[in-house]
Amino acid sequence: MSAIVLNEKFEKASELALPExxxxINSHNLYLYVKSYQAALRANTASTKTRSxxxxxxxKPWAQKGKGGARAGSRRSPVFxxxxxxxxxxxxxxxxxxxNKKQKKLALKFALDALATQGKLxxxxxxxxxSGKTKDAKAIFNALGQRDALFVKSILDEQTFLAFRNIQSAYLIExxxxNAFLAATYRSVVIEKAVWENLVREAE
Structure with missing residues (x-):
């Protein structure tokens, strides 16, 4: 599979084959990572009171005998x-x-490979x-022709962050x-060349 290499106008220039x-990779690695990622997001704040x-x-609500009904010892019982x-x-x-760290890497590689298969990497x-202007970032996003996109930058600068932050269908990260969850969530991923080279280096 190949990733699409874009020029400075974000138009297709060539293709780059993914490493073997x-x-x-087994898709179960991605399943395990996503399950773990979402579990970690749980607030875990729900708490109810027991009878104690x-x-x-x-x-005692009523006498043990003579009422004709079931006996009861406390109003704190769950039946009340x-x-x-x-x-x-x-x-x-x-x-x-x-x-495991190895599974995390495998999950990310599987997600990126799936995107490359669809021509979305x-x-x-x-x-x-x-410029820091949203309209300029929007022009970059529109040039892709995708429904939504994850942009991965080596080092995030303030101007670029400000330009992308109000675009609902685009998400800019360092x-x-x-991670595999974000790569699998978005329908397309745009990665800087330096970031991609680091990913390939770690994958070897």
């Missing part, structure tokens, strides 16, 4: 309105899922909007922020 290490934590319930929650959620649960010398 990007092909033949709710207030009240000091007096305002009572404790049985088997409710607690915020002491650990949602972290371990993913682009490489350009530089992603820069010196090299160290690139």
């Amino acid at each position: 290490s990007f092909s033949g 934590e709710v207030s009240g319930g000091g007096k 309105v305002g009572g404790g929650q049985a088997f409710g959620s607690k915020n002491n649960r650990n949602y972290d899922l371990k993913v 682009f490489i350009v010398d530089s992603i820069e909007v010196a 090299e160290n922020e690139l």
Whole structure:
């Protein structure tokens, strides 16, 4: 598979073949990484009170016998309105899922290879909007002709960040922020040449 190399006008100039290490990767690596990534985003703040934590319930609601109904010992029981929650959620649960470094790399390579297969992986010398204007960044995005795009820059500068931040269908990140989840989320990815060379070097 090949990535599309763009010129400074973000038009197709040539193609660049992906290294062999990007092909033949099991898709399960991407599944495991995405599952771990989304689990880490959970706030884990939901917490309910058990019958030992709710207030009240000091007096027995009614006599043990003679009422003709079921016996009851406390208003804090889960069967009463305002009572404790049985088997409710607690915020002491650990949602972290371990993913090995090797699997993370394999997941990213699989996601990029899938994009290259669809002709949605682009490489350009530089992603820069010196003016800081959104209309100039929008022109770059429109030149791609894609529904949405992830732009990966080696070092993020303020002007380029300001230019891209208000474009809903485009997301600009630095090299160290690139991961398999983001690569799989967007329908196309534009990577600076320097970032791509680092990715290939690490893949070898």
